[in-house]
């Protein structure tokens with residue numbers, strides 16, 4: 215009997231985590247790496263993944279159903295091209311670290327009801343910001359795996375306008391500094407982040423061959439100044455971690471660091487003015503509650519208002535490569551404006 219539409223939709227949501235857990239189990243037990251060199255029988259895959267044969271059979275079959283593996287007529291399992299490219303550690307396009315972070319976030323997400331009732335996170339941020347070294351490395355490098363896919367496209371969205379210096383506040387692995395330096399000739403970058411993060415940043419920057427153009431600085435974005443005479447201050451995927459008060463304070467120091475014609479770039483996932491879309495950002499808002507004390511998703515208008523209060527008199531809103539993300543370009547005066555008349559909130563829109 216076919217389920218009615220409403221029940222089908224609800225069961226898809228309620229069963230949704232079964233798929234996620236099968237993916238996490240396969241990554242955590244090394245299924246895709248075991249098959250990276252070629253197809254294997256269940257016996258050999260079970261041995262390679264240190265699983266009882268019956269468990270391996272269940273997991274491998276589920277992965278076939280999820281279209282992560284194929285099974286041949288003689289019963290050998292192999293990675294699909296997507297799994298080989300994205301889920302094996304040796305692949306240049308691997309996102310296994312990012313998947314492991316999502317697997318780890320299953321726990322705080324499991325506490326989201328508690329977080330909602332208490333209005334408090336269920337996991338302390340210090341764990342993923344250095345206290346647990348392995349978690350911090352997975353968090354920072356996992357974000358790099360995920361964000362580096364769209365970073366170059368983001369850097370291509372706005373013109374260099376003669377910018378020679380970029381300060382990347384909370385820059386993590388340096389993903390966006392690397393992308394901007396790759397796009398803008400002669401640009402030099404500085405990544406400001408917590409001391410535990412910077413060895414990872416240095417590694418990523420060196421791998422990108424940009425150690426001579428991107429340096430790192432240990433700093434605390436709650437208290438530190440971000441420099442002076444800077445052409446671009448970038449805040450990418452940072453402000454959703456913070457309350458409006460903290461975000462405003464960070465934006466004020468970003469504004470203070472600018473050269474006369476400088477720009478503050480705020481990049482991240484935003485809610486539209488209904489607050490009910492995009493779906494990803496409405497869920498990101500729950501994630502921010504569970505994971506970041508004070509964190510929240512902002513509407514574009516809320517962020518534009520914070521930027522204006524920080525002294526950025528002109529804000530251009532640009533659609534970022536990810537559907538739920540925007541790039542807000544704040545300037546003092548009309549530098550960087552696309553020349554369109556401002557909307558009710560004073561911002562300019564560019565699709």
Ligand SMILES: C[S@@+](CC[C@H](N)C(=O)[O-])C[C@H]1O[C@@H](n2cnc3c(N)ncnc32)[C@H](O)[C@@H]1O
Pocket residue numbers: 343354357358361383384385386387389390406407408411433434435436449450451452
């Ligand atoms: C979600 S990540 C974004 C990383 C990077 N900007 C990107 O878009 O990929 C947030 C970053 O903020 C950094 N961070 C958190 N608290 C900080 C603080 N008090 N001072 C400086 N950086 C901080 C974290 O270490 C992390 O690298």
